[in-house]
Amino acid sequence: MNDISNTGVLHARPQADAHVIADDAEALAVAEQLALEFAVGAAERDRQRRLPYDELARFSASGLGGITVPREYGGADVSFVTLARVFAILCEADPSLGQIPQNHFGFLNVIRTLGSASQKQRYFSGVLAGKRLGNAGPERGSRNTTDVQTRLATADGELRVSGRKFYSTGALFAHWVPTKLLDEQGRLIAAIIERDSPGLTVIDDWSGFGQRTTASGSVVFNNVLVDPEAILPLWQTAGEPSLVGPVSQIIQAAIDAGIARAAVRETVRFVKEQARPWLDAGVERATDDPYVIRDTGLLHVELHAAEAVLERAARTLDRIRVAGVTAQTQAEASIAVAKAKVLTTEAALNGAEKLFELSGSRAVLEELNLDRHWRNARVHTLHDPVRWKYFAIGNYLLNDVLPQRHAWI
Template identity: 55%
Template sequence: MLFRDDPLSGTKPKRRHPRAPQVPHLIRSDEEALEIATRLAETFAEGASERDRERRLPWDEIEAYTASGLGGITVPAEFGGADVSFVTLAKVFEILCAADPALGQIPQNQFGVLALLRDVGSRDQKARIYGDILAGHRIGNAGPERGRKAVNHSTTTLRSTPDGLRLTGQRFYSTGSMFAHWIPTRAVDEAGWPVQVWVRHDAPGLDIVDDWASFGQRTTASGSVIFNDTPVDDELVFPVWSYKDRPGIAGPVSQLVQAAIDAGIAVAAVQDAIRFVKDHARPWMDSGLQSASEDPTIIQAIGELETDVHAAQALLYEAGTVLDEVARVPVTDAASARASIAVAEAKILTTEIALAATETLFDLAGSASTRAAHNLDRHWRNARVHTLHDPVRWKYHLLGNYHLNGVFPARHQWN
């Protein structure tokens, strides 16, 4: 990575690369994946607040995550993976993100692009990439370009030269790329077709710039990736243009992960609200009570939050179940739409409870909860930033248009 300029020296430290891949543990079942995620989450939670406060990137924690084998849990069984259910995938992300949502978000793009690989990749491409994943490689993503145009607009170009394919362009919102061995991105080929291109982290002409400066999800390092005449392996160019007219589930899988991240943020906020009310909050003077945990208004509010969290989780797991059903048979247009609809419903509730829980925390815990030492505002900051990945108002539109007019959702990574 390239850090922002040092204001004193005017120099940039040497770019840091991820460690060479080490063969990770091979997870064999859904149960083992959940057990390992729970165990990892306990360690990730310990330094989450400090990492956020200091914007200390989780290099060691990402290595521990990779070594655990969680990065390969969706690799199909025929290629040597556990091929866990989508319900389990959602629960893994929820567990990790309840501990540290910024750290938990970093692997999100790996599962999104692996889902796309299932839909559009050739068998040889799948064998190569799945093999890399099970050998400990991490996948990032060089996301949309900056600017006011739609997120699917691209000026990043892939062109043929006498020396092979070359990629040129600048991307942003590149969560995971700083820690990744492979960096996929969208580009336009010489015929004007959108393609997905994979680039090695150490390829010539590739720069990763640590210019992520959001107030939330501060340690995802979701900054810029710059390609300057960067060489590309012609075997790692994927025809994403074909996805628009081909039934698939890559979009719903990507959105399922996003919803699970928000669910994890909500769970953490409710847990911290309960903990703070019990240990620190004072009863209101007019209540006549000795403990804030006896306040009937607080008791009711906690009950409402718990109910809303469980409702969001229920739709999240139901969406995972729908994806599991759709993935077991050849995917039709109707089945792909059903998956998108189920995930959209879950995304609405996980967004709403993440925002509500992180805001209500302060109402219930009182003014003491706003002290910098507690850093409880990180929950709201993380929820507010992450839930902006795609506007929930368009999820409502998607649902209404489907149920009222029978219109299937557009097929892309945000549906």
Template identity: 50%
Template sequence: MSTATLDRPRVNSTAPFTARPRPSQPAHVIRDDAEAITVAHRLAAEFRTESALRDREGLLPLSELDAYSQSGLWGINVPKAYGGAGVSYATLAQVIRILAEGDSSLAQITQNHLALVAHIGLDGTPAQQAELFGLVLQGIRFGNAFSEKNSKNVAAFETTFKIEGDTAVVNGQKFYTTGALLAHIVPIVTVDPLEGKGYLAFADRNADGLTVLNDWSSFGQRTTASGSIQIVDVRVPLSRLVPVAAFDRPTAAGAISQIIQAAIDGGIAAGAIAETIAFVKNRSRPWIDSGKETAAEDPFTISAIGDLTLRLHAAEALLERAGRAIDLALAEPNEATVNAATLATAEAKVLTTEAAIAATNKLFELAGTRSTLAEHNLDRHWRNARVHTLHDPVRWKYYHLGNYHLNGVHAPRHAWS
């Protein structure tokens, strides 16, 4: 651990934070699914090294994020027609799960970027697709200015724009802006007050009037820097105003957003199980009544590890199944294929949530009291699972699944379904 590492900017700081520089050279372009998975494993191993330190000290992952976006993984769902790999969404989910096992905060920073890349493909004009996909392949990171803290619900937006010449002038406030602090471009969800239609305004991170605050204070997913944004007369060229219309017709947009969330939770579960196994084998003592020489020989511990592994593998299988359903919905968009993708992804989200909560709870039960010591910072797994699984409550997933199978009612089409 170097002094330079500890000198990094920290989360929830009042110190001014300027926009990150754009990459000095183009990002690597990943060519296929196999390469994406290989790169993900390499980066996850690197990210895991100081993940506990970054969480404990609240250090923003600046160099790690640069390595991540330059690796080409931020462009893997750019269509092949525009120079990307156009990977299967089963592969994309596997990539995010692998990365989240290394550091779930870094994996989450990508979530909105990848969903936005998909949205550009669904709602952007050919000219917008050519420009924005080109930027992604160069290594430009999209942030997120979507949710609002004080609106009636997650789909109610008070951020609006007016048109002046060839420019949209945007005003509003945003919260839960994962990725925006460290982005190069911040897409803002904004509403035309006259027609009530939603748009994405792709604003430069350093645009006048756009202030991204480093005020994320959650106890979990700490280094995502998911704070707030103030938007005062931010000017965005009309050419970068993309309609939000994908939910008005059958598309896989909602399922794409959700499968990435589910993959993050699957990665948290995998990381916690790996930490549990390592701690039990190397640090824990056997319980006095077991009669065993090592904690790893305790029959109840062995059984619990088997149960957790089974749950994780079931969740991973549903992630792959959901990814294939999304691929089909993209290739053949209609009510049936989109609903099937939505429900398959909902099932994956339920199981990854349950696996993450179970694994991060069992970690301490199986590893013992010494696993709670601050020096290990293993509670970060539970904190991360508890916070991230609050994204899109699974109680509603059960409802939509049951309502379809019992009553034939399709799941709603939106980013949280």
């Protein structure tokens, strides 16, 4: 199984073979170890836009991709608290690499929620063996991200699909590519398509100035065969309460928390090692400048507040998954995660901006590539606008209006 990027370079994707992680403690320990490895070369991968094939092979071999598989299918079934921590740990090291599994875990939760017993056995066992799920994302030119026009069609008794998707984070590196389609009755479904299916092409045309190595480009389906056993009828549960949206969102918030951590850590390091004090401060070291001291303290307060609310939101999801999801508890979960998303967004953006303000003009030198922290923060936080998070929270508190049910709230 091979991939050809738009640079014309041939990449061999590793075969699935993975360790199986036993519990939450091991998941966190493995994430910490991988983060140490992934941090090495992260700046150069961003600068050169070198896609992280080798790093993802290590991710899969480590067993981290299977940590949310339910215990009855052989997985660790870690808590949402642990899942959020894992994403934050990896994204502090390299947020582009850390973002790539977002759709893998998001769709694992969809399978857990909607899949049949045979589908769960098939995909959970594959993931535990090291296989990765990608994503064929929204369609360009549509009204919004939920507007799906691509349809299944029957030809000679077989189900086929043709169409084009974008924002397909993870598809280039995947073994399976889930995508949302309309069936022949116009109903919304999800189809999980083998990555090496004839007619399926992943194009590395992501050109964002941040999150540069996520390869969040296009997927093209040209009369691709769809296995009827690989279809999830999303329409059957449309409108029913679930944690699909809040789980997707808490992953996004954790990614932003990781970006914020990296920016704040880099600020402290640079100020200690290279920054000069402002002349009016009358001090010898930047670390003695009272305004630098004050703002550095504020950065840590903002970061730790965001992390605390993120963990509180994850604990809310853990509690609701055990107790059962109702319309009211789904709303509670969405609002809890929305609060975390607001704070992690602000911590990431402010932390990346303050990196330059406190470090001074030396920090803007191109060879340092410190701007990657701001670029990553700015691009990833566009995933879902926080202005609508504020609205959802306020409308819920003032008017008892439950938030919308989709993957962006």
